[in-house]
Amino acid sequence: MSYILIFNCGSSSLKFSLMDEVSEQVEMSGLAERLGEAGAVITTSWNGNKTPADLGDGSGHKAAVDFILSFLKDQGYLDKIKAIGHRVVHGGIKFKDSALINDEVVAQIRKCIPYAPIHNPANLIGIEAAIAAFPTLPQVAVFDTAYHQTMPETAYLYAIPMDLYRDHNIRRYGFHGTSHRYIADKTIEKLGLDRNNSAIISAHLGNGSSLASIKNGKSVDTTMGFTPLEGLVMGTRAGDVDAGIVKFLSSKLNLNVDEIDTLLNSKSGLLGISELSNDCRTLWAAAEEGHKGAKLALEIMIYRLAKKIVSFIVPLGRLDALVFTGGIGENDVMTRKKVLEHLAFLGFKVDEAANSATSRGKEGIIGESPTFGKAMVLCTDEELMIVRDTVKIVNAL
Template sequence: MLDMADGARLAVGLVERIGEETSRLAHTPLATDGAKREREERIADHAAALKAVSEELAADGLGLDSPELAAIGHRVVHGGQKFTQPTVITEEVVAELEKLVPLAPLHNPANITGIRTAMGLRPDLPQVAVFDTAFHSTMPESAARYAIDTATADAHSVRRYGFHGTSHAYVSRETAKLLGKDPSEVNVIVLHLGNGASASAVRGGRCVDTSMGLTPLEGLVMGTRSGDLDPAVILHLSRNAGMSVDEIDSLLNKKSGLIGLCGDNDMREIRRRIDEGDEQAALAFDVYVHRLKKYIGAYYAVLGKVDAIAFTAGVGENAAPVREAAVAGLEELGLVVDGDLNAVRSGEPRLISPEYARVAVAVVPTDEELEIATQSYALVSA
């Protein structure tokens, strides 16, 4: 929960392991400087999770019945081509979101459940959907189209949508601020590196290319996702390994990426293993960085002129070796990292390139919750 007067957090928390035998709810009431509270119990589904969160907020005087509550913002993963802006939710909007479930079967159903539950708890309050795909909707057709039969693509909504849009929007804007410029004056390559990872090329505040595609599987090597691969790999595994569509889906989304290469998807553990001489961990790191460097080069070419590269999310913000390796050897492109600046750990946006560097290299902590709240509040207060 955020106070939009100054963006301050009034409460933070999360619910995890929803639907498992023992779920966990963590809640910290920042407005009252209260201690963190945790509950471990079975929380059956996302509707029950939201109701449990509402109870915790109410216990601190921040309940969903508060007259000061202006709106509830919802992250919705896939907006397709229809939703390219934050949208006040109506029954008609929910019906359209249900039509988009085939494009995001693991995410949109849970998003819709959260929306319906919140609408039931506060039917009088504006509910706003903010879409992960929206920031990337400005990509030109040359970047958004796959080179397959157009009629087939259009009939089945097959195109590149991109994800992590709220993060890319926030970080590109904050990077411009860090440089003391307006977003319209800056070209930025944003590298959102977490368990899920994506890159974007942002020209003057508008996305012109991004690494994820129809789904979040395309692009960079991720914690458990393969990223880019020859589509014929899927056909090969089906024909020669006898794998079903569901088995291949599980392989590429849950058993690939870093965990597929070395058995770990935590970059801290991978670096520890490398320091101990583990060759498999070193290979996984090298594959990860090789793909990352390819996208930096590709998006440099797309933009033509780059003012900054911004690292963000869990790995991007905290893994100095990844940042160093990603730009190593790219000095001719104006990319240099200062070792001392790169080693500093901070929760603040900061430059890690030396003053003489032609292209700024930055670490910019992302804040997707603030971005969702900002977009939601701007819409309902307009």
């Protein structure tokens, strides 16, 4: 029996899981949080038990990796690992697929740091720590941006001077690609669609959210752009805003570029509008009690989402399925209901009972339009896609 170890490094977190290569079942998993800060902690899940452990104030990704390796050794799994798969946020224009990690791949990931200055350095820390710990094991990078490399120029180019694209690769890249790819495959399978003649909109909704128009199994448009800031209203991200706001904030409030970036990425979205929370569960509860900011934040998020969904039918020419996924998409019954009510003019009708019953891991069709297909909920599994890509690449060696 052999296993694939998966690392998903964030700026201050590290998620890991160990998955059986054949059965694709998760054997164990864990999450390290507050890395580099006071109170750094890691929680491991194995045999039905969740066990927290302190890493020590200020401990970083290397300490988390060392803890994981020690944990795997203690449980007798260290020698059963066949390969390691890494989530990498930004692969730039270089990577259209997942890649076996070597010196050149690491160098290319490093070159993409300016495009993802928070995420790619953390991804590299995980990769370098894993290479140091497992120098003989094959390791694979799975890129969030790769799936969207099939977008046409009309979708990925900005209406700015072309030399900025030619000289600096400034274009729309898109993110959540691993999730959208998984949802495309799963939707085609569940509905028995023809992969070569299918039209799907995947709505990955969470603290970070994006849509993807998927035609014949390939991404042809997505809402996120050069960075994950563009697009939908998210938990703390503003989504689409007039770029002129940047100059206004700079001149009127004397904010520098970093402060504006923090404002738009970390203090906006649902949190900024509601002045309460970035969590939909908190906002729905507050809205029920009459909190105007919470109600307004949810209404804006849902309105903008519905409007984008309609526009994302354009590159498809038709629609077979609208799929909700991600933390909000899979579990927020009310958000899904309200979105489909906005889409009633397209013929969508909500199946109230099915919608209410679809959450906490339960999947299903929650509505339908006679012209634009089915609305459904599917659970995404980015880690499974990382495992499958890793196994495919390693087995081809």
